[in-house]
Amino acid sequence: MNLSRPARITLRVAAVLGFAVIYVPLFLVLINSLNPDRSSGWPPPGITFHWWADAWGSAGARHALVTSLKAGVGATAAALVLGTLIAFAIQRFKFFGREALSFVVVLPIALPGIVTGVALNTAFRTVLEPFGVGLGLFTVVVGHATFCVVVVYNNVIARLRRMPGSYEEAAMDLGANTFRAFVDITFPLVRSALVAGGLLAFALSFDEIIVTTFTAGPDTQTLPIWIFSNMARPQQAPVVNVVAAVLVLLSVIPIYLAQRLSSDTASGSRI
Amino acid sequence: MTKTEPAAGSVRRLAGTLHRRPRLQLSLLLSAPLTWLVLAYLGSLAALFMSAFWTTDTFTSNVVKVWSGDNFKTLVTAEVYREVALRSVGVALAVTVICAVIAFPIAFFTARIAAPRWRPLLVVAILTPLWASYLVKAYAWRIILAEGGLLEWMLSPLGLDGPGYGLTATILVLTYLWLPYMILPIHTGLEQIPENLLDASSDLGARTGRTFRSVVLPVLLPSIAAGSVFTFSLSLGDYISVQIVGGKTQLIGNLIYSNITLDLPLAAALGTVPVVIIVFYLLAVRRTGALSSL
Numbered sequence: 001m002n003l004s005r006p007a008r009i010t011l012r013v014a015a016v017l018g019f020a021v022i023y024v025p026l027f028l029v030l031i032n033s034l035n036p037d038r039s040s041g042w043p044p045p046g047i048t049f050h051w052w053a054d055a056w057g058s059a060g061a062r063h064a065l066v067t068s069l070k071a072g073v074g075a076t077a078a079a080l081v082l083g084t085l086i087a088f089a090i091q092r093f094k095f096f097g098r099e100a101l102s103f104v105v106v107l108p109i110a111l112p113g114i115v116t117g118v119a120l121n122t123a124f125r126t127v128l129e130p131f132g133v134g135l136g137l138f139t140v141v142v143g144h145a146t147f148c149v150v151v152v153y154n155n156v157i158a159r160l161r162r163m164p165g166s167y168e169e170a171a172m173d174l175g176a177n178t179f180r181a182f183v184d185i186t187f188p189l190v191r192s193a194l195v196a197g198g199l200l201a202f203a204l205s206f207d208e209i210i211v212t213t214f215t216a217g218p219d220t221q222t223l224p225i226w227i228f229s230n231m232a233r234p235q236q237a238p239v240v241n242v243v244a245a246v247l248v249l250l251s252v253i254p255i256y257l258a259q260r261l262s263s264d265t266a267s268g269s270r271i
Numbered sequence: 272m273t274k275t276e277p278a279a280g281s282v283r284r285l286a287g288t289l290h291r292r293p294r295l296q297l298s299l300l301l302s303a304p305l306t307w308l309v310l311a312y313l314g315s316l317a318a319l320f321m322s323a324f325w326t327t328d329t330f331t332s333n334v335v336k337v338w339s340g341d342n343f344k345t346l347v348t349a350e351v352y353r354e355v356a357l358r359s360v361g362v363a364l365a366v367t368v369i370c371a372v373i374a375f376p377i378a379f380f381t382a383r384i385a386a387p388r389w390r391p392l393l394v395v396a397i398l399t400p401l402w403a404s405y406l407v408k409a410y411a412w413r414i415i416l417a418e419g420g421l422l423e424w425m426l427s428p429l430g431l432d433g434p435g436y437g438l439t440a441t442i443l444v445l446t447y448l449w450l451p452y453m454i455l456p457i458h459t460g461l462e463q464i465p466e467n468l469l470d471a472s473s474d475l476g477a478r479t480g481r482t483f484r485s486v487v488l489p490v491l492l493p494s495i496a497a498g499s500v501f502t503f504s505l506s507l508g509d510y511i512s513v514q515i516v517g518g519k520t521q522l523i524g525n526l527i528y529s530n531i532t533l534d535l536p537l538a539a540a541l542g543t544v545p546v547v548i549i550v551f552y553l554l555a556v557r558r559t560g561a562l563s564s565l
Contacts, residue, residue: 112508
């Protein structure tokens with residue numbers, strides 16, 4: 001489009017401003033972790049690394065981090081298995097309810113988290129509690145896996161659609177059985193899609209707060225739950241600032257990994 | 272012959288059986304996911320919405336399993352619920368419109384004005400904030416909007432006041448949180464418009480404004496619709512950001528949350544409101560063909 005010079009300049013300025021607004025809060029979080037002022041006032045009166053030392057020693061934050069990692073690994077593992085199974089079933093077979101199933105997979109992430117959370121909470125309490133299974137890490141993993149399935153499914157089915165079935169047929173013509181063909185041909189071809197889906201699933205689980213609130217029970221604190229419950233406490237504010245800064249810094253890892261993966265995985269977007 | 276021979280034989284037999292019976296393969300593939308998604312997830316959703324038709328004993332807060340439409344009657348007649356439901360839809364719509372308006376110039380720059388070699392990097396720059404924690408971003412805005420925070424420091428020399436915590440702050444933060452979901456599809460949409468389509472428009476005498484209205488906007492509509500699915504439904508269900516920066520503002524999510532322990536049937540009935548709205552929204556958006564590009 002032949003835009004006039006002023007129009008181009010206006011758009012350029014608007015874009016620069018837009019990116020500035022997107023990034024200012026993230027940088028602010030980093031700066032604030034060094035702010036000596038307990039109430040995070042602006043401008044910071046100086047720089048201190050005191051809070052980082054405090055945060056390092058905070059048992060609550062560490063414990064929450066470990067819980068979050070466990071929940072993330074568990075949910076990712078479950079989502080990888082379930083999402084891959086559904087993707088293969090939908091891509092390779094025709095069956096009654098195929099369309100409906102592909103819609104149900106998306107539902108847990110499309111509906112508000114609070115609805116999913118309350119539904120699972122009620123179900124867990126009525127079904128699991130009679131068996132002596134209370135709300136805890138296990139129920140968090142189940143809840144997270146429910147909405148993580150969709151990202152694995154999306155990645156794997158996108159790959160399967162682009163993968164000609166003739167590769168597997170060729171392997172079988174050469175004498176490989178179903179399992180051998182899967183291990184030698186299909187799996188290597190979908191591996192990077194699985195990595196991308198797993199990465200997204202882990203990030204979703206690690207960040208989730210609403211479903212977690214309803215499935216965690218009083219003794220299980222994931223990192224988001226810990227941050228949320230300590231956010232309003234002036235005493236804990238500096239440690240929360242440091243934890244927030246660490247999370248911003250850590251988000252570089254999945255971005256780097258997502259860039260390393262091949263471009264046809266949906267690793268770029270979070271859905 | 273080695274000892275593994277019988278094992279290998281049975282594996283091959285199993286593989287053969289599976290190969291000859293695709294239905295068996297399919298049921299093996301589907302049994303675990305169906306148990307999880309249909310039985311556990313859809314089952315608990317159905318149970319929740321069933322309970323919306325039950326009532327609560329006002330003294331004991333116990334659920335009374337007698338079929339009645341009272342909760343829905345309360346929902347429609349009580350002033351509070353109507354007001355909060357309308358406010359929530361209003362917030363979700365406002366966030367969607369503001370996101371679209373802000374996203375367009377950014378996406379236009381990244382997709383068509385920036386030098387092509389910078390474009391992949393700019394896409395990464397759009398995506399990066401999505402990987403940062405939701406809670407951390409909302410918390411950052413809590414600090415920015417606080418008394419003595421960054422915004423006040425920036426605005427006070429101009430003689431202006433910040434919005435403080437409240438409805439405006441809620442809309443602001445939700446817009447910030449979901450903006451990348453809007454920029455990305457618009458960027459992709461703009462990138463895919465062929466240059467000669469725009470050239471043809473100007474050859475036929477259309478100026479920039481006309482080309483924008485008659486060519487760019489219609490082509491972009493599915494992209495905007497796709498982005499709006501995220502901005503709208505994520506805003507409608509949110510109750511955390513409201514708690515962080517909303518002050519006393521209540522949205523439908525807060526009402527559901529505050530009723531859960533005391534009156535689960537009413538909470539369930541309230542929960543149907545966003546679900547029904549989102550389902551209708553998805554159906555409307557599907558007509559633009561946007562869902563297939565998600």
